[in-house]
Amino acid sequence: MPLQVADTLAPDAPDKEYLWTLNFGPQHPATHTxxxxxxxxxxxxxxxxxxxxxxxxxxxxxxxxxxDFNQYVTIVDRMNxxxxxxxxxxxxxxxxxxxxxxxxxxxKYIRTIFGELLRIQxxxxxxxTSALDLGAFTAFLYCFTQREKIYDIxxxxxxxxxxxxxxxxxxxxxxxxxLWVRKVRxxxxxxxxxHDEVHRLLTRNRIFIDRIKGVGVLSKEDAINYSVSGPVARxxxxxxxxxxxxxxxxxxxxxxxxxxxxxxxxxxxYLVRMGEIMESLKIIRQALDNIPTGxxxxxxxxxxxxxxxxxxxxxxxxxxxxxxVMMPNRGYSAPKDEVYAAVEAPNGELGFYLVSDGxxxxxxxxxxxxSFIHFAVFPHMIKGHMLSDVVAVLGSLNIxxxxxxx
Amino acid sequence: MLEESVLKERFGDTIAMxxxxxxxxxxxxxxxxxxxxxxxxxxxxxxxLVDVTAVxxxxxxxxxxxxxxxxxxxxxxxxxxxxVKTYVxxxxxxxxxxxxxxxxxxxxxxxxxxxxxxxxxGHPDLRRILSPDxxxxxxxxxxxxxxxxxxxxxxxxxxxxxx
Numbered sequence: 001m002p003l004q005v006a007d008t009l010a011p012d013a014p015d016k017e018y019l020w021t022l023n024f025g026p027q028h029p030a031t032h033t034x035x036x037x038x039x040x041x042x043x044x045x046x047x048x049x050x051x052x053x054x055x056x057x058x059x060x061x062x063x064x065x066x067x068d069f070n071q072y073v074t075i076v077d078r079m080n081x082x083x084x085x086x087x088x089x090x091x092x093x094x095x096x097x098x099x100x101x102x103x104x105x106x107x108k109y110i111r112t113i114f115g116e117l118l119r120i121q122x123x124x125x126x127x128x129t130s131a132l133d134l135g136a137f138t139a140f141l142y143c144f145t146q147r148e149k150i151y152d153i154x155x156x157x158x159x160x161x162x163x164x165x166x167x168x169x170x171x172x173x174x175x176x177x178x179l180w181v182r183k184v185r186x187x188x189x190x191x192x193x194x195h196d197e198v199h200r201l202l203t204r205n206r207i208f209i210d211r212i213k214g215v216g217v218l219s220k221e222d223a224i225n226y227s228v229s230g231p232v233a234r235x236x237x238x239x240x241x242x243x244x245x246x247x248x249x250x251x252x253x254x255x256x257x258x259x260x261x262x263x264x265x266x267x268x269x270y271l272v273r274m275g276e277i278m279e280s281l282k283i284i285r286q287a288l289d290n291i292p293t294g295x296x297x298x299x300x301x302x303x304x305x306x307x308x309x310x311x312x313x314x315x316x317x318x319x320x321x322x323x324x325v326m327m328p329n330r331g332y333s334a335p336k337d338e339v340y341a342a343v344e345a346p347n348g349e350l351g352f353y354l355v356s357d358g359x360x361x362x363x364x365x366x367x368x369x370x371s372f373i374h375f376a377v378f379p380h381m382i383k384g385h386m387l388s389d390v391v392a393v394l395g396s397l398n399i400x401x402x403x404x405x406x
Numbered sequence: 407m408l409e410e411s412v413l414k415e416r417f418g419d420t421i422a423m424x425x426x427x428x429x430x431x432x433x434x435x436x437x438x439x440x441x442x443x444x445x446x447x448x449x450x451x452x453x454x455l456v457d458v459t460a461v462x463x464x465x466x467x468x469x470x471x472x473x474x475x476x477x478x479x480x481x482x483x484x485x486x487x488x489x490v491k492t493y494v495x496x497x498x499x500x501x502x503x504x505x506x507x508x509x510x511x512x513x514x515x516x517x518x519x520x521x522x523x524x525x526x527x528g529h530p531d532l533r534r535i536l537s538p539d540x541x542x543x544x545x546x547x548x549x550x551x552x553x554x555x556x557x558x559x560x561x562x563x564x565x566x567x568x569x
Contacts, residue, residue, distance in 0.1 A: 054534075054535060054537060057536040059552075061521075062546055063552070098427070222509075224454050225453075225508060226510045227454060227455050227510025227514075240485075245485045246485065336467075337427075338429075338431075338476075339426060339427050340487075340489060342456070349456065351456065351457065351478070353457065353459055355461050355466075357465075357466055357467065358467075364461045364462075366459045366461075368478070373513065373514070375513075380509075405536055
């Protein structure tokens with residue numbers, strides 16, 4: 001009879017004595033940060049896996065009720081920390097939808113370029129670390145060298161390499177200049193070579209294929225039923241990509257393909273992520289050639305954006321507008337309503353459900369975390385596999401504990 | 407495209423539909439929520455549950471009920487979204503679980519239970535998920551302070567001698 005949760009919480013029940021419990025604890029190099037799995041094993045075969053999470057729960061959603069729309073972007077950065085800017089883009093996409101703000105064309109292009117750069121960053125890390133968990137060290141190092149270049153690009157734009165807090169309501173922190181465009185161009189010239197090297201190291205590697213082909217299969221019906229999205233769902237045959245289905249920012253202007261597979265195993269997810277890196281490169285190349293000129297932030301009359309400093313110091317309107325946005329008891333006047341908005345983050349559909357009570361902070365800022373939802377599928381995927389497959393499947397799902405627990 | 411008339415015909419005055427910034431919302435009472443969700447899944451092809459979440463309206467002006475539970479649905483074939491809202495109240499806020507309709511609701515409902523204290527009847531394993539098992543409060547409620555009630559200071563520490 002199938003194992004119930006109660007059985008594995010009391011593993012010494014008389015008829016289950018041959019099963020033994022292994023704690024794949026919160027501290028483990030292969031668990032990608034703090035999550036805990038209590039595995040019930042029959043020899044080497046996993047009979048059941050109960051995840052215990054919450055080791056990194058930091059009350060982000062509670063903080064969302066006390067922080068401004070622009071202050072919360074620092075918290076959102078720290079959710080999916082492999083691609084922080086992608087989270088910021090998602091958060092401000094939701095806030096701007098609530099406030100009803102339409103971005104300038106230049107801002108949309110810059111955010112799109114950053115979104116795709118961060119997608120490359122996330123996928124490079126995921127491919128690298130899932131290979132690292134299986135023993136392939138060189139691919140990991142090659143991927144991380146390229147990620148360093150992305151850090152430099154982000155640092156040039158916002159001053160911080162990692163948690164950049166770059167986007168703001170109605171625009172971004174600082175505009176980018178030609179040096180930045182050159183740096184991005186250099187990066188996208190250099191990435192295909194590394195992508196090819198990783199491809200040659202891993203994709204047809206006998207050991208890599210043996211470890212992950214046919215492992216952790218997720219069927220299309222299960223993917224939809226378990227609310228899986230992003231590369232994991234696309235590898236199972238769910239052809240859904242928010243960039244094509246519900247285009248946001250400037251994705252309508254670009255020509256790119258959505259990479260899907262039908263197998264739904266770890267190898268398919270690896271191939272989908274590798275393919276998505278190349279498609280992101282195409283988008284960045286098209287965007288860089290056509291960045292519109294013009295203002296980066298929305299007009300200051302919308303009362304969400306700080307005016308330019310010369311106007312603040314030299315005109316009374318600029319000063320008043322500055323205070324209206326900055327002072328704690330003033331700021332944004334959001335409509336008293338609720339909205340859900342999602343973007344295609346590298347990990348899946350990252351959405352925010354915002355409830356506003358008319359003040360300058362959210363009344364409720366709920367994150368729809370793809371990692372949380374994907375980790376719930378994990379026990380279903382791992383049943384019947386070997387212990388060593390646990391590591392492979394966990395790597396392919398791209399579970400990030402900060403987004404898992406918030 | 408889901409027509410408002412289809413739902414109105416089936417459910418009449420028990421639902422209220424609205425629209426805001428391209429989100430379509432349907433409000434329904436707690437007793438009839440499961441019926442509406444089941445109808446949406448089985449007959450309107452909303453096969454993807456995007457999110458289950460809750461809002462505590464304790465400090466919200468003009469709020470009629472304490473908690474709102476929100477189900478965000480998606481129709482993967484048509485690419486259409488719908489948000490279903492129900493309302494539950496203290497004491498003992500409870501709803502019927504949609505575990506049988508969408509497996510993805512498993513952990514989402516556990517998180518709503520953990521953070522708000524709303525129980526879901528019929529859920530196979532309604533335990534706390536993000537906070538420790540011994541935790542007794544429901545943190546995302548508005549009457550729970552941001553800095554907590556000292557649980558971190560009183561956390562049971564097992565010393566090397568005891569372990």
